[in-house]
Amino acid sequence: MTTTELRPVTPSTSDRPGTGRKPIGVARQCETALGWAGVRASPAGATGRILLCAAVFLFFCGPLITVVSGAFDFSPDPTKLSVLPNRPSLVNFDVATQKGIWGYLLNSLIIAGGGLLLQVSVSVFAAYALARKKFRGQAIVMLAILTTMMLPEEVIAIPLSMVIGDLPLLGISLKGTLLGVILPLGAWGFSIFVMTEFMREIPLELEEAARVDGAGELRIFAQIVVPLCRPALGVVAVFGFTMIWDQYLLPLIVATDPGDYTLTVALATLRSDDMVGPGVVLAGALLALVPSLIVYLSLQKSFLRGITSGAVKG
Amino acid sequence: MTLTDVGSAASGGGAVESHSARRRPPRRRLAVTIIPWLFLLPALLLFLVFKYVPMAEGIRLSLFEVRPFLGDLWVGLDNYARVLGDERFHNALNNTLILAIGQTAGAMLIGFGLALLLEGTARSLWFVRSAVFLPVVAATAVVGEIWRLLYYPAEGGFLNSLLSWVGLGPSTFLDHPDTSLWSVMAVGIWKGAPYDMVILLAGLAGIDRQLYESAAIDGCTTWQRIRYITLPALRPAITILLTLASIRGLRVFTEVYVLTGGGPAGSTDVWMTRVFSLGFETSELGVASAGSVVLFLVTLLLTLGVQLLRRRREA
Numbered sequence: 308m309t310t311t312e313l314r315p316v317t318p319s320t321s322d323r324p325g326t327g328r329k330p331i332g333v334a335r336q337c338e339t340a341l342g343w344a345g346v347r348a349s350p351a352g353a354t355g356r357i358l359l360c361a362a363v364f365l366f367f368c369g370p371l372i373t374v375v376s377g378a379f380d381f382s383p384d385p386t387k388l389s390v391l392p393n394r395p396s397l398v399n400f401d402v403a404t405q406k407g408i409w410g411y412l413l414n415s416l417i418i419a420g421g422g423l424l425l426q427v428s429v430s431v432f433a434a435y436a437l438a439r440k441k442f443r444g445q446a447i448v449m450l451a452i453l454t455t456m457m458l459p460e461e462v463i464a465i466p467l468s469m470v471i472g473d474l475p476l477l478g479i480s481l482k483g484t485l486l487g488v489i490l491p492l493g494a495w496g497f498s499i500f501v502m503t504e505f506m507r508e509i510p511l512e513l514e515e516a517a518r519v520d521g522a523g524e525l526r527i528f529a530q531i532v533v534p535l536c537r538p539a540l541g542v543v544a545v546f547g548f549t550m551i552w553d554q555y556l557l558p559l560i561v562a563t564d565p566g567d568y569t570l571t572v573a574l575a576t577l578r579s580d581d582m583v584g585p586g587v588v589l590a591g592a593l594l595a596l597v598p599s600l601i602v603y604l605s606l607q608k609s610f611l612r613g614i615t616s617g618a619v620k621g
Numbered sequence: 622m623t624l625t626d627v628g629s630a631a632s633g634g635g636a637v638e639s640h641s642a643r644r645r646p647p648r649r650r651l652a653v654t655i656i657p658w659l660f661l662l663p664a665l666l667l668f669l670v671f672k673y674v675p676m677a678e679g680i681r682l683s684l685f686e687v688r689p690f691l692g693d694l695w696v697g698l699d700n701y702a703r704v705l706g707d708e709r710f711h712n713a714l715n716n717t718l719i720l721a722i723g724q725t726a727g728a729m730l731i732g733f734g735l736a737l738l739l740e741g742t743a744r745s746l747w748f749v750r751s752a753v754f755l756p757v758v759a760a761t762a763v764v765g766e767i768w769r770l771l772y773y774p775a776e777g778g779f780l781n782s783l784l785s786w787v788g789l790g791p792s793t794f795l796d797h798p799d800t801s802l803w804s805v806m807a808v809g810i811w812k813g814a815p816y817d818m819v820i821l822l823a824g825l826a827g828i829d830r831q832l833y834e835s836a837a838i839d840g841c842t843t844w845q846r847i848r849y850i851t852l853p854a855l856r857p858a859i860t861i862l863l864t865l866a867s868i869r870g871l872r873v874f875t876e877v878y879v880l881t882g883g884g885p886a887g888s889t890d891v892w893m894t895r896v897f898s899l900g901f902e903t904s905e906l907g908v909a910s911a912g913s914v915v916l917f918l919v920t921l922l923l924t925l926g927v928q929l930l931r932r933r934r935e936a
Contacts (some may be wrong), residue, residue: 338827339740340851342833356867359738360749367753367815370767373779377770429663437662448661455672457924459872461893462917465900465909466678467671475674494667524656533872555762555875560901571762573880585770595763603758607751610758614816615696615823 325482339574358386361483368493374596377589394526406583408591410566411573418558418569419598422551425493428544431536433494434502435528456496461556466558485565492551501613505539506532548602552595570595676917680924683914687906700911701894710912712887713895716802720877720891721870724809725863731810732862733855737847740825750822754815761812765879768808795881795934798888805880805889817862825851844880850892864927868920889917 335462381396400408433452437445451552471481471491509532517527558569570591577588603610654660673904683700704710739750758762772794781791792806832850841849852859874893877883883890883898893913900909 327759335934338742338833339737339741339832340828340833340835340847341737342846348720356738360746363738364749365733367756367811369809370771371755371759373771377921389844429667431660433664434662440660442657445657448665451663451668454894455668457921458672458676458917458922460898461872461874462920463672463675463679464897465906465913466682468901469678470670470675475670490667492662494671499664509774528660530743549758553762553875553881555760556897574762578769585773588766588770590932592763592766596759599760599781600755603755604751611819612874614819 318324318498325525331523346500358417363430364486371596374589374592377586378593399584399590402583403577403594406463406577407566408570408577408594410575411568411570414485414558414567414596415552415569415571416598417485418492418554419548419551421485421489422492423544423547424497425489426498426539426551429535430502431496431540434497434506435532437499437503438458438506439509439532440559452499454492456500464560467557482561484561485567487561488554488558488569491557494556495547495550497550498547501543501546502536502539505536505542510536524547524555538609541606542613544611545602545606546611546613549599552599636679642896662835678912682906685907687910689904689905693907695764696907700907701915703908704911704915708814709890710892710895713892715891716889717873717891719802719872720806720809720873723806723871724813724873727806727810728866729862730813731860733821735814735818736825737823740822750818754819756812757813757816761875764808764812765876766793768804768811769880774805784865795889796885798886801885803887805877808876808880811867812876817866820858820862821855824855828854835838838884864923868923868927871920871923872916 376392378390379397379398380393381394381398436442437449471487472481482489511536513531514527516533522530552571554569557573558572558607562568562572565573568576572589574588574595575590577583578585638931660837662816666726682693684695684697687693701822724797739746739753773779773781774791774796775781776785777793778792778794780794783791784792793800795801826849833846836846836850842894874897877889877891878897879893884893893916896909896912896916899905900914
């Protein structure tokens with residue numbers, strides 16, 4: 308299809324059946340809000356749409372593509388980034404290795420893995436109590452969790468850094484440890500609520516039948532309720548991962564020296580290092596992007612379902 | 622039959638007293654009451670230590686002049702007075718509001734355009750939608766670093782070379798007070814618009830196709846169709862998006878901190894970067910805590926206000 312066809316549709320160009328004023332054409336135009344018709348119905352409109360889509364794609368993915376190309380570019384003039392590497396090479400990764408990038412990546416991965424594991428289990432446990440039990444004080448617990456969601460992390464950053472340095476009652480300091488980042492991420496109101504909503508839908512009969520068969524509390528939890536929650540586990544996992552990977556302030560305040568940084572925080576250190584060029588920062592950025600992309604692309608359905616249901620429910 | 626009744630019948634081993642379960646023997650009753658709390662324990666413990674204790678501690682600190690080794694000095698509301706009277710906080714508040722409003726509105730407009738453009742069931746559209754969504758998934762700090770490089774203010778910089786293609790001179794972007802806040806805003810819009818798009822797409826999918834059909838038969842223009850069918854149907858989604866985004870906008874930190882650190886000359890300083898530099902760079906923990914508490918109160922009031930409004934509309 309060529310771009311010269313960008314002109315109003317005339318009857319002569321739509322010689323196929325199902326276009327023009329015939330009912331099928333109308334039905335097709337009613338599929339979307341703007342009345343985008345299929346490629347067959349109107350080549351001009353379709354071309355315009357394809358061009359727009361291409362522009363949109365470039366606008367949102369272009370910066371990410373430059374990251375890939377810049378990371379693999381041995382660039383003598385590091386201010387020039389392009390869509391394809393000028394001089395393809397792995398030198399940026401070599402320098403990044405010298406700057407300890409893999410250590411940062413390892414920190415990030417341990418925090419993401421540990422934090423996610425903790426967060427998912429904590430929310431499954433809590434949701435089981437909230438969704439499958441009735442107990443005194445339930446409303447207060449719900450309210451308490453809701454309050455934590457209204458409490459922006461940034462707001463408690465300063466006292467949190469003091470608490471992490473001197474845990475109440477225990478008096479241990481978690482500063483400079485990965486646990487200091489993992490534990491505060493372990494409970495997240497959002498994932499508890501998503502899990503709770505989902506667990507409410509599991510029919511009570513299943514549980515009753517198991518109880519009649521003599522199954523205990525833990526058995527019902529582990530062998531009936533949790534396996535049935537698999538779709539919700541996907542949602543919680545992908546949101547939890549994105550939230551944990553997005554952390555910036557928390558790893559920054561927990562760290563006692565740059566060796567404790569996560570990859571996302573360490574990028575700033577790389578950037579301010581005079582001995583490295585932007586190519587190295589981009590190599591680091593690429594490494595920090597890849598896990599998010601993998602998680603998103605493999606759990607995309609869960610992700611989009613979670614976003615839309617979250618928005619409808621608030 | 623309630624859930625607790627089932628629990629008592631099962632854990633009691635016999636169904637003898639299940640009929641009068643409300644008056645259970647004390648022991649079984651104890652097991653039934655304790656089980657939910659055991660399941661809640663990890664969450665509550667983590668919340669207590671890492672949310673509630675810091676929150677209480679933050680409120681306490683905001684009333685003191687914090688002096689390491691010398692002991693804290695009670696100053697009452699002086700810290701709050703300093704925050705509310707400080708010119709740099711005023712400037713930060715100003716920037717925060719501009720950024721919050723600009724990013725929210727920009728992301729919404731572009732997200733709406735994207736949703737209209739990318740609505741449909743074709744597989745190619747699905748591909749573009751997934752690709753466009755990637756900025757949302759990327760970590761904020763990484764996005765900030767990428768855009769810092771794209772914004773490189775010399776003529777050779779990526780965006781500046783693009784600008785020179787269309788005959789525009791090199792821009793200073795983040796490096797000049799006149800352009801820095803807008804550059805930060807653009808990044809926020811770039812990252813926020815696809816999120817709005819997804820929610821609006823879900824709204825678009827819920828619109829009754831027959832409405833479009835009748836509109837087509839009545840000979841409506843596309844504009845009329847959007848004005849009288851699409852927008853009214855999307856109104857709930859739009860309201861929620863706008864309020865959530867504006868509340869989120871108030872506490873913007875990471876992208877500003879990574880992109881500019883509040884500079885140049887405070888031109889991109891927002892509330893949280895101000896609090897951060899007071900707390901972690903100049904160690905004025907009391908004043909910084911007061912700033913945090915103010916932000917929390919504003920966020921809380923906004924959230925509660927939105928909830929109340931929504932409940933009233935639903936009722």
